Amino acid sequence: MILKLKAKSNKNKTVTAWIQKHKDFNDDVQQIFTFFKDKITFSKLSKITGYYVVTSTNPAIIFSLFSAIQDLIPEAYYSQLDSMDI
Numbered sequence: 001m002i003l004k005l006k007a008k009s010n011k012n013k014t015v016t017a018w019i020q021k022h023k024d025f026n027d028d029v030q031q032i033f034t035f036f037k038d039k040i041t042f043s044k045l046s047k048i049t050g051y052y053v054v055t056s057t058n059p060a061i062i063f064s065l066f067s068a069i070q071d072l073i074p075e076a077y078y079s080q081l082d083s084m085d086i
Helices: 026-035 059-072
Strands: 003-007 015-020 051-056
Touching: 003 059, 015 059, 026 051, 026 059, 051 059
Parallel strands: none
Antiparallel strands: 003 015, 015 051
């Protein structure tokens, strides 16, 4: 699962989260989106790219959403390449 944050310095100064669609985390990510549904908007590109593209007028909402999704991913998922056989 790939997570990206893009900050744009246009007149709205938006922060955009790109969250890769992943079948193992789809239900949990949908629950988080439901929690933030009134505060976030989805881009129309999400079906084409394989990513959820989420923006908000409040950057703190995007950072909170991003942190919640990071908490879903177990530590073992991040460190599979660094694992050692004992």
